[in-house]
Amino acid sequence: MEGFTTLTVADVEHDTADSALITFAERLPFRHGQHLVLRREIDGEEVRRSYSLCSIAPDGALRIGVKRVPEGLMSTWLTGEVRPGDEIEALAPSGNFTHEPSADAAERHMMIAAGSGITPIFSVMATVLATQPDSEVDLLYINRASNSTMLIEDLEDLRDAHLGRVRITYAFTREDGDAELLSGRPDQNRLEQLIDAGLIRADVDHAWLCGPLALVEDARSVLIDRGMPSDRVHLELFGTDGAKAKRPTTVSAQSTNVVATGRATLHGRQSGFEVREGESILEAVRRVRPDTPFSCQAGVCSTCQARLLCGEIEMDVNYGLTESEIARGLVLTCQSHPTGDDEIVVDFDV
Ligand code: FES
Incomplete structure (x- = not known):
């Protein structure tokens, strides 16, 4: 599945006073522990949030659990206003909080x-x-x-x-x-x-x-x-308690000073990009590929992950990748900045 697809709300169950379980009509394959990135325009602003699936993988009903957070635009809508029949856009389920289940395993x-x-x-x-x-x-x-x-x-x-x-x-x-x-x-x-x-x-x-x-x-x-x-x-x-998380505020950096160039593969197509001073690889790639997946921009959800094939980068923070994933070349592009002179080559189709 490339980019966003439209999901239809099939059921809303109010679980506690400030949380809801929302089931969608469509079926998408997923792995246990994965999440959905939802996108909706609220008050003229594009809002993206990740919500974990609380269903049996790989083909259970797509159901998310949402707790209302103070002033949370998406969570307020999902826990208070959403009704069966409402539609919302979602990326394919993703995330690394999973393992390989085996019917023979006694774990x-x-x-x-x-x-x-x-x-x-x-x-x-x-x-x-x-x-x-x-x-x-x-x-x-x-x-x-x-x-x-x-x-x-x-x-x-x-x-x-x-x-x-x-x-x-x-x-x-x-x-x-x-x-x-x-x-x-x-x-x-x-x-x-x-x-x-x-x-x-x-x-x-x-x-x-x-x-x-x-x-x-x-x-x-x-x-x-x-x-x-x-x-x-x-x-x-679920939240970093504000510790060390860095969230960029805008896609276009104020500086136009180009500090690196690169190529990004996404949905099988490669695009060249330029990284301006101070911006992340994600921000740079999004200027030429608006369909680049992302959600939290705080190094937590891993939606922006890609494999670094060439070049050197440094991540501000990393709450989403394990040591073995980093050893396999994965990076969180929302936290990645070029540190060397080489071209940056990243593959989002990992
Ligand atoms: S967008 Fe969530 S970790 Fe990069």
């Missing part, structure tokens, strides 16, 4: 989700349970309070459908949990205690972490310290 998975971070985790969890009958899943699910907990009915249905293979532990930051350990902010010390208590397992085949930057980084370092191989710890950030 243990540890999942930690916070808030709306449950949406891709639910997709991974439901897909693993449905496609790998000998695999087991532990989930630690952290929320402010029980009434803000998304997908709770779906999770309980999953537990009932796969009795003995699913363990779900709920923790709350502003409400008492089932035990003292399950109440309050899950900082690194608390995460260590949860491992000691057996509520987080580090002796698993895959760990999946999705939530705010601080939690994900703390959980990752605790699991690796306890022996998890880093390439088995999968990360997805």
